[in-house]
Amino acid sequence: MLLAKIKEALNSLYEDIQEAVEAPAAAEAEAAAPEAAPEAETAPATEAQAEAEAETAEAVEPAAPPGPRETDYKAKGYHLDVELPPGKVVAAAEILNRENFFIEAITGVDWIEQQQLEVVYDFNHFDELCRVVIRSRVDRSNPEIPTISHIYQGANWHERETHDFFGIKFSGHPYLVPLLLPEDADFHPLLKDFKA
Amino acid sequence: MNGLMQQDVNQETFVLNLGPQHPATHGVLRVKLLMDGEYIVDAEPVLGYIHRMHEKMGENRTWAQFLPNCGRMDYLSALSYNHGYVAAVERAAGIEVPERAEYLRVITVELNRISSHLLWFGAFVLDLGGFTPLLYAFDDREQILDLLESVTGSRLTYCYFRFGGVYNDIEDSFITGTREFIKRLRKRMPMYDALVTKNIILIKRLKDIGPISKDMARRYGATGPVARGSGINFDVRRHEPYSVYSEFDFDIPVYDEGDSMARYMVRMDEIEQSMRIVEQALDKLPEGPVMAAKPPKIIKPEKGDYYYAVEAARGSFGVRIVSDGTNSAYRLKLRSPTYSNLSLFGEASRGMLLPDALALMGSLDLVIPEIDR
Amino acid sequence: MPEPFRVILFIIFVMAFAGLNAAYLVWCERKGAGHIQRRIGPKEVGPFGLLQPIADGIKLMTKQLFLPKGVDPILFMAAPLMVMVPAIMSFCVIPFSETFVAREINIGLLMIFAFASVNVLGLLLGGWGSGNKYAVIAAARCVSQNIAYEIPMLVTTITMVMVTNTMNLNEIVRSQSGWFFHWYIFRLDISLLMPVAFLIFFVCSLAETNRAPFDMAEAESELVAGAYTEYPGMGFGVFFMGEYANIVIGCALSVILFLGGWQSPIPFHPAGFLGVIWGLFWFLIKLYALIFTVIWIRWTFPRTQFYQLLNLSWKVLIPISLFNLILTALQIKIFPWL
Numbered sequence: 001m002l003l004a005k006i007k008e009a010l011n012s013l014y015e016d017i018q019e020a021v022e023a024p025a026a027a028e029a030e031a032a033a034p035e036a037a038p039e040a041e042t043a044p045a046t047e048a049q050a051e052a053e054a055e056t057a058e059a060v061e062p063a064a065p066p067g068p069r070e071t072d073y074k075a076k077g078y079h080l081d082v083e084l085p086p087g088k089v090v091a092a093a094e095i096l097n098r099e100n101f102f103i104e105a106i107t108g109v110d111w112i113e114q115q116q117l118e119v120v121y122d123f124n125h126f127d128e129l130c131r132v133v134i135r136s137r138v139d140r141s142n143p144e145i146p147t148i149s150h151i152y153q154g155a156n157w158h159e160r161e162t163h164d165f166f167g168i169k170f171s172g173h174p175y176l177v178p179l180l181l182p183e184d185a186d187f188h189p190l191l192k193d194f195k196a
Numbered sequence: 197m198n199g200l201m202q203q204d205v206n207q208e209t210f211v212l213n214l215g216p217q218h219p220a221t222h223g224v225l226r227v228k229l230l231m232d233g234e235y236i237v238d239a240e241p242v243l244g245y246i247h248r249m250h251e252k253m254g255e256n257r258t259w260a261q262f263l264p265n266c267g268r269m270d271y272l273s274a275l276s277y278n279h280g281y282v283a284a285v286e287r288a289a290g291i292e293v294p295e296r297a298e299y300l301r302v303i304t305v306e307l308n309r310i311s312s313h314l315l316w317f318g319a320f321v322l323d324l325g326g327f328t329p330l331l332y333a334f335d336d337r338e339q340i341l342d343l344l345e346s347v348t349g350s351r352l353t354y355c356y357f358r359f360g361g362v363y364n365d366i367e368d369s370f371i372t373g374t375r376e377f378i379k380r381l382r383k384r385m386p387m388y389d390a391l392v393t394k395n396i397i398l399i400k401r402l403k404d405i406g407p408i409s410k411d412m413a414r415r416y417g418a419t420g421p422v423a424r425g426s427g428i429n430f431d432v433r434r435h436e437p438y439s440v441y442s443e444f445d446f447d448i449p450v451y452d453e454g455d456s457m458a459r460y461m462v463r464m465d466e467i468e469q470s471m472r473i474v475e476q477a478l479d480k481l482p483e484g485p486v487m488a489a490k491p492p493k494i495i496k497p498e499k500g501d502y503y504y505a506v507e508a509a510r511g512s513f514g515v516r517i518v519s520d521g522t523n524s525a526y527r528l529k530l531r532s533p534t535y536s537n538l539s540l541f542g543e544a545s546r547g548m549l550l551p552d553a554l555a556l557m558g559s560l561d562l563v564i565p566e567i568d569r
Numbered sequence: 570m571p572e573p574f575r576v577i578l579f580i581i582f583v584m585a586f587a588g589l590n591a592a593y594l595v596w597c598e599r600k601g602a603g604h605i606q607r608r609i610g611p612k613e614v615g616p617f618g619l620l621q622p623i624a625d626g627i628k629l630m631t632k633q634l635f636l637p638k639g640v641d642p643i644l645f646m647a648a649p650l651m652v653m654v655p656a657i658m659s660f661c662v663i664p665f666s667e668t669f670v671a672r673e674i675n676i677g678l679l680m681i682f683a684f685a686s687v688n689v690l691g692l693l694l695g696g697w698g699s700g701n702k703y704a705v706i707a708a709a710r711c712v713s714q715n716i717a718y719e720i721p722m723l724v725t726t727i728t729m730v731m732v733t734n735t736m737n738l739n740e741i742v743r744s745q746s747g748w749f750f751h752w753y754i755f756r757l758d759i760s761l762l763m764p765v766a767f768l769i770f771f772v773c774s775l776a777e778t779n780r781a782p783f784d785m786a787e788a789e790s791e792l793v794a795g796a797y798t799e800y801p802g803m804g805f806g807v808f809f810m811g812e813y814a815n816i817v818i819g820c821a822l823s824v825i826l827f828l829g830g831w832q833s834p835i836p837f838h839p840a841g842f843l844g845v846i847w848g849l850f851w852f853l854i855k856l857y858a859l860i861f862t863v864i865w866i867r868w869t870f871p872r873t874q875f876y877q878l879l880n881l882s883w884k885v886l887i888p889i890s891l892f893n894l895i896l897t898a899l900q901i902k903i904f905p906w907l
Contacts, residue, residue: 076500397870
């Protein structure tokens with residue numbers, strides 16, 4: 001129930017992406033989700049329509065469609081896997097905050113072969129088990145992503161730690177100084193090419 | 197919380213350093229306090245004094261070589277950390293655990309939880325000036341440590357679980373010893389209640405001190421007794437049942453007030469509930485192997501990322517594994533509950549008196565090595 | 570023997586008593602704390618750890634006495650003396666037995682209170698002179714705590730002076746002769762609240778000497794060592810001795826004012842030297858019973874919050890002691906059955 005609701009809500013963030021990729025499905029999505037602005041309100045479309053539209057998108061595109069993906073909880077440990085461009089992360093956090101999710105962790109992964117850094121956000125809910133993972137890939141040479149610490153104050157420390165370990169800049173963060181490393185540290189230990 | 201140095205330190209305020217060496221900060225934690233007389237204007241915990249970079253070690257070691265590291269983070273509830281890591285790898289690699297092993301895991305984890313709460317109880321009252329309950333709590337804790345030593349071989353930093361089960365079976369002496377211990381502790385809990393919990397000085401020190409609202413707990417991701425003391429009914433054992441917890445009948449103590457007294461009562465009640473779980477587990481303990489029939493010698497989980505959460509003594513401990521199909525983790529993220537719990541200290545302690553802030557910090561049950569990893 | 574020699578002899582005895590007490594009360598405290606906490610306490614140094622205080626004293630004396638940088642040298646060095654000396658001097662007027670008092674002064678009670686106030690000044694100077702933020706906070710707390718708790722103590726004392734018509738401590742004890750129900754604590758005919766007055770006096774003397782649960786000034790887990798943080802070795806040792814001497818004075822006063830001093834519970838009193846020993850014995854028993862209670866209280870209760878401590882004094886103890894004063898006055902005047 002919560003899973004479907006949040007999936008539909010997050011789906012609204014994908015409108016412009018789906019538009020670019022798949023015109024007919026996107027038109028349906030626009031009709032289903034009347035709100036034009038991608039970052040904002042939860043689309044009050046019917047669940048069935050949103051699910052159907054997501055299925056259509058899936059059916060049309062054999063590759064992984066842009067959109068929240070339900071995962072096998074037993075195998076993976078989380079319910080929803082959402083891959084977003086860096087600019088949409090704040091909007092996603094706002095949607096989750098409205099639905100009273102709490103932030104579990106923020107961390108990074110260094111995909112050195114693809115020259116990308118991935119920022120992974122873990123959210124969970126106190127009332128109903130629904131673990132949502134939001135991912136975002138940034139360029140490894142200039143990693144920057146907007147902060148969500150104004151929405152979730154707990155993210156303040158998580159982002160500082162991720163910056164410590166990976167060097168990812170969280171733009172808009174009020175106090176991005178090393179948290180776990182010494183104050184004058186200028187190295188980022190969890191990068192794959194870090195040599196002590 | 198923003199950096200203290202960014203604030204204008206005007207004439208009326210001064211910066212007080214609750215330094216890394218301080219009797220009240222359990223472990224090496226430094227808190228920079230901007231004080232206006234006796235009132236705290238802002239508080240900024242400074243971490244990193246015991247940062248050992250376990251997550252990098254997770255990448256440099258094989259899956260099995262990381263097992264001893266688990267006990268070194270939260271040394272007071274090391275078995276929960278063992279459990280989280282081992283279960284995460286088992287989920288990733290698809291390893292089945294026999295039922296007896298699951299029961300043994302639950303019994304030892306719950307005993308560890310009791311010992312962690314007993315130490316917290318002693319240290320917390322010590323912070324408030326009552327020196328004696330610490331030694332009484334340590335008496336009970338010593339019995340748990342002896343029991344667990346006979347099974348795991350360690351007294352504090354356990355490394356008992358293996359991928360596919362546990363490595364050592366228990367003997368009858370352990371079962372009788374545990375039942376004796378529970379009987380004895382059940383007799384002593386009313387003493388703690390009468391002497392400490394109902395003490396008027398303690399009540400006045402804790403009631404309405406350090407309120408944490410539900411929303412604050414949610415925004416900071418606080419879990420465990422900190423959240424349950426603020427009226428949030430969230431316990432990973434009930435919410436996201438793992439291992440064999442769904443087979444036991446136990447309550448989750450939740451108190452609505454959100455003050456330090458509520459968090460105190462949550463932990464005291466949890467000791468009783470853990471004893472119930474251990475009793476039921478001992479009654480239902482099935483026969484069988486304690487290790488999977490053919491655990492893989494070299495573990496190579498499929499590519500992808502996996503998450504596993506357990507209820508440690510301090511909250512929800514999460515392990516996120518990113519595997520690239522090799523013998524060691526590509527990325528190992530350890531989500532420590534106290535890290536999130538402490539992050540709300542800056543906002544929660546604004547405007548409080550210093551001793552009240554210390555009572556709040558004690559009620560958060562901090563173990564710094566877990567925060568710093 | 571001629572008066573000056575007697576006085577000097579007794580003063581030497583009194584100072585030895587004070588010093589020995591300060592040293593061995595530490596031993597009592599550590600043993601008591603140990604047994605309350607299910608352990609033994611010192612046992613290695615000498616039989617039952619009896620030589621422990623001597624070992625501690627030697628250790629403290631061998632530590633280098635240095636002035637940390639940034640302290641005010643005069644204040645820093647004067648502070649421990651200001652805590653220790655008045656306490657020892659107050660021993661001169663305490664009657665250990667009928668004839669066993671260094672100097673029987675007409676205003677003995679007033680003298681003790683005068684010197685007790687200097688104790689606060691010593692802590693304040695020590696905290697301020699240390700140049701350490703923790704010490705300053707502790708000293709400020711100390712001053713306000715002491716002011717708050719001196720008031721009920723003095724009001725209760727005024728009540729007792731009103732009853733006894735004298736400030737001579739030996740006279741006060743003499744007026745409690747007879748069976749034990751002649752002791753002032755049991756004299757409900759003088760004031761219905763007499764036991765309450767004793768409790769107020771006892772609690773105030775705990776607070777005056779900064780003992781737990783009123784030890785905000787040296788709250789270990791918050792302010793490291795409070796006003797004593799910067800004091801090395803023997804400087805700290807002198808503060809410590811002063812604190813224990815103050816405890817003995819406080820308990821001695823409680824015993825004299827309320828529990829009959831050197832009077833025995835039965836109206837039997839041998840003459841001569843034996844009588845002196847008899848009185849001394851009863852005084853010391855009562856004194857050490859109260860000191861044991863002080864130690865007991867310290868290891869049982871947690872610390873109060875600072876504003877709760879002040880609330881207790883201003884909002885509870887002062888009104889009750891003032892009420893007791895008026896009640897006693899009424900009872901004496903209207904029901905003159907004394």
